[in-house]
Amino acid sequence: MLLQDTVRRQAVERPDATAVVSQDCHVSYGQLDHWSTQIARLLLNCGCRPGDRVGLLLPKSIAAITGMLGVLKAGGIYVPMDTRSPLARLRKIVDSCEPTFILAAGEGSKLLEELCLNQPRTPAFSIGWLDAEDPRPRLLVGAFCWSDLHSVSADPLEHLVCENDPAHILFTSGSTGTPKGVIITHANVSHFLRWATEYFGIGPADRNSSHAPLHFDLSTFDIYGTFLAGAELHLVPAESSLLPHKLAEFIRTSSLTQWFSVPSALKFMAQFDTVQPGDFPALKRVMWCGEALPTPTLMYWMQRLPKVQFTNLYGPTETTIASSYYTVAHTPTTDMESIPIGIGCEGEQLAVLDESLEPVPPGQTGDLYISGSGLSPGYWNDPQKTASVFRTAHDGTRVYKTGDLAHTGPDGVFYLLGRSDSQIKSRGYRIELGEVEAALHTLEEIRECGVVALPTNDFDGTAICCAYVAADGVGDLPPTILRDKLRALLPSYMLPSRWMSLPALPLNSNGKIDRPSIREQFGTNIVPA
Numbered sequence: 001m002l003l004q005d006t007v008r009r010q011a012v013e014r015p016d017a018t019a020v021v022s023q024d025c026h027v028s029y030g031q032l033d034h035w036s037t038q039i040a041r042l043l044l045n046c047g048c049r050p051g052d053r054v055g056l057l058l059p060k061s062i063a064a065i066t067g068m069l070g071v072l073k074a075g076g077i078y079v080p081m082d083t084r085s086p087l088a089r090l091r092k093i094v095d096s097c098e099p100t101f102i103l104a105a106g107e108g109s110k111l112l113e114e115l116c117l118n119q120p121r122t123p124a125f126s127i128g129w130l131d132a133e134d135p136r137p138r139l140l141v142g143a144f145c146w147s148d149l150h151s152v153s154a155d156p157l158e159h160l161v162c163e164n165d166p167a168h169i170l171f172t173s174g175s176t177g178t179p180k181g182v183i184i185t186h187a188n189v190s191h192f193l194r195w196a197t198e199y200f201g202i203g204p205a206d207r208n209s210s211h212a213p214l215h216f217d218l219s220t221f222d223i224y225g226t227f228l229a230g231a232e233l234h235l236v237p238a239e240s241s242l243l244p245h246k247l248a249e250f251i252r253t254s255s256l257t258q259w260f261s262v263p264s265a266l267k268f269m270a271q272f273d274t275v276q277p278g279d280f281p282a283l284k285r286v287m288w289c290g291e292a293l294p295t296p297t298l299m300y301w302m303q304r305l306p307k308v309q310f311t312n313l314y315g316p317t318e319t320t321i322a323s324s325y326y327t328v329a330h331t332p333t334t335d336m337e338s339i340p341i342g343i344g345c346e347g348e349q350l351a352v353l354d355e356s357l358e359p360v361p362p363g364q365t366g367d368l369y370i371s372g373s374g375l376s377p378g379y380w381n382d383p384q385k386t387a388s389v390f391r392t393a394h395d396g397t398r399v400y401k402t403g404d405l406a407h408t409g410p411d412g413v414f415y416l417l418g419r420s421d422s423q424i425k426s427r428g429y430r431i432e433l434g435e436v437e438a439a440l441h442t443l444e445e446i447r448e449c450g451v452v453a454l455p456t457n458d459f460d461g462t463a464i465c466c467a468y469v470a471a472d473g474v475g476d477l478p479p480t481i482l483r484d485k486l487r488a489l490l491p492s493y494m495l496p497s498r499w500m501s502l503p504a505l506p507l508n509s510n511g512k513i514d515r516p517s518i519r520e521q522f523g524t525n526i527v528p529a
Contacts, residue, residue: 001190002159003167004072006227007033014230017204021254022062022235029230032066034154039070039103039128041152046126046143048101050075050160053169055099055125057081057090057108060214060235063130063146065223067103068214072167075160076101079169079181080214083108086488087115092178093171097380098124101143105130113139163187169380170217172317173423173431173494177438181380188320189220191373195346196221197229199325200258200285200311206231207254207282211241211261216428217317218289222260241265248274255282262428263293264461270300277304289313289322290428291461292416295332295339302331314341314416315348317430318389318400320374323348324414340413341406347373349397350414352406357393360407365417368406369399376400424453426462429493436464436496439489443482447471450505450513451496454522466496467518469504477501498522 007029010017015030048054054071056078058064064080071078079097081090083106090111094102102125104112109131116123117139129138129145167186171179202208208226210233212218226233234254240246248269251259266288269275286301286308293312302310315323326342344350352366353359360366369391375398378386389401405417422433433451440449449468456463470477479499486495500522506514 001194002072002161002163002186003189003224004036004069006193006224007036007069008156010227010230014204017230018232019227020062020065020233020235023237025062027062029227032062032069035066035149036069037073037154037157038149038152039067039130040073040157042128042144042148043070043074043076043101044157045152046101046128048074048076051165052076052100053079053097055079055081055094055097055102056214057083057102057112058105058130059083059107059238060210060219061106062235063105063132064214065233067128067130068168068223071103073157073160075165077166077169079171081108081171082213082215082491083111085111085491087111087118088489089179089491090115091119093181094125096171096179096181097169100124101126101128103128103130109138116140161186163190166377168220170215170317173429173435177435179435180382180385182317183377183380184217184220184317184320185377188374188376189224191347192221192321192345193225193228196225196322199345200287200309202226202229202231202258204230206257206284208233208258209236209251209254209256209260210234211236211259211265212428216290217321218260218262218428221321244269244272244274248279251280251283256280257282257284258287259283259285260287260289262290263288263297264291264427266301267294267297267461270297275301275304279304280308283308285309285311287311287313289315291425293339294461295337296335298328298339299332299335302328306331312339312341315370315374316400316402318376319348319370319372319402320376323370323372323374324350326413338415340409340415342413344370344372345374350406351393351399352408352414353393357391357399362408362410362412365405365407367420368402368404368414368416369393370402371397371399424462424464426453426464427493429491431464431494433464436466436490436494439486440466440468440482442489443485445471445477445481445485448505450515450518452515452519452522454498454519463498464494464496465498465500465518465522467500467502467505467521469502 010029011033019029019032020027054076126143129142163186169181174180210222311327313322324341349371351369403421437451447469454463506517508514
């Protein structure tokens with residue numbers, strides 16, 4: 001199954017059924033199929049060819065989802081980009097994927113203009129402006145705009161690619177300072193969708209949330225899982241995510257039947273006690289993925305919503321949306337009760353292995369590996385990085401080393417125990433601490449730095465902490481200066497929240513930065529910024 005076919009089938013069978021709801025705007029499956037086909041024809045007419053990358057630089061919106069589908073119908077590979085990203089990081093993504101087109105709208109339009117006008121050479125890509133109404137004069141000439149849709153046919157197009165071809169590339173944090181592009185195929189996604197829609201019982205009567213941003217793989221399930229089932233996709237306004245009461249009110253007023261998000265959103269609403277006993281009468285299921293949900297938060301939700309199904313999903317971007325699941329059978333009785341990541345989804349296999357890729361006994365800690373239908377082909381234009389984490393097991397099976405430590409219980413259920421490398425998760429985002437350090441090392445104000453992470457009880461769940469030595473060695477460099485400069489290099493969720501100025505960084509016996517010592521020092525000498 002190709003992902004665009006999820007919409008086409010609904011458009012044929014139920015053209016007037018609502019597909020997407022964005023505030024007061026409702027778009028039917030017929031309209032969505034019609035517009036996306038026209039965008040595909042505009043792309044093809046302007047030279048887009050199967051396998052070409054097309055960047056998406058626009059906020060989550062009906063236009064964005066229409067553009068995604070249009071790229072797929074043209075045989076392209078879409079690359080969603082965060083409109084909140086600083087120009088420096090955005091330029092790295094563009095340089096890596098080398099798009100032939102970029103579709104832009106909203107705040108993405110201004111960002112794209114800044115990107116192009118600040119480059120020493122003419123951009124190698126063409127532009128499609130997808131603002132339905134935008135009176136602002138353009139600084140760049142586009143190949144087409146939204147008003148050009150009426151000039152092309154909406155007749156269905158033939159398939160230009162197959163299931164095993166890439167559908168999109170999702171860029172995640174990279175330890176070297178350069179984001180990594182994870183290739184995801186149509187088959188990777190469609191296999192998970194078939195399992196998930198059947199397991200969760202998603203159907204045409206469902207009203208599903210769309211909380212995750214488009215560059216985050218959770219949104220893939222939100223969008224295409226909804227379309228496969230013929231349900232309604234309700235886009236959560238960005239401003240609601242900043243206010244827990246607004247978030248709860250959105251679930252209420254939209255009569256959502258399904259909520260899927262990173263745990264921090266659930267934790268946020270619980271901290272401000274926004275959920276009342278028996279609240280959200282239409283809600284049938286709550287799912288989370290991306291990081292661990294604190295047990296007290298789960299207890300809060302389950303005690304107030306006893307009729308709702310709660311499921312923990314787990315899986316890195318490299319294994320497509322989720323690889324394992326665990327539906328919680330009863331409300332935990334204590335705050336210390338551990339919630340497992342469960343067992344593999346259909347077609348997915350999890351294994352805890354040692355350094356020789358041999359299985360470790362139940363109860364013992366090892367590295368978590370994943371194999372099966374969700375495995376990405378690898379990283380875009382990076383065979384060396386691909387080979388380092390996508391390996392071949394002794395039986396010839398291709399496996400992915402997640403970087404997580406885990407063990408299995410007596411019943412074969414998997415439990416996570418933390419990371420084996422410098423990657424962390426905060427608010428569901430994967431963050432390589434090496435990328436944060438790489439950005440810090442470009443600042444002339446500091447001589448050296450060490451970045452560590454500490455668990456917290458606040459919204460983020462994990463605090464990124466930076467110990468640094470000022471370039472002049474004086475040590476009176478305010479962290480606010482460093483934080484302000486980092487904003488031009490890193491997204492806000494990657495900025496350190498705790499800082500410590502030192503005359504010199506502690507070193508271990510090998511002459512390397514002693515990160516455990518830095519973690520200990522952060523307990524007594526912390527400066528927030």
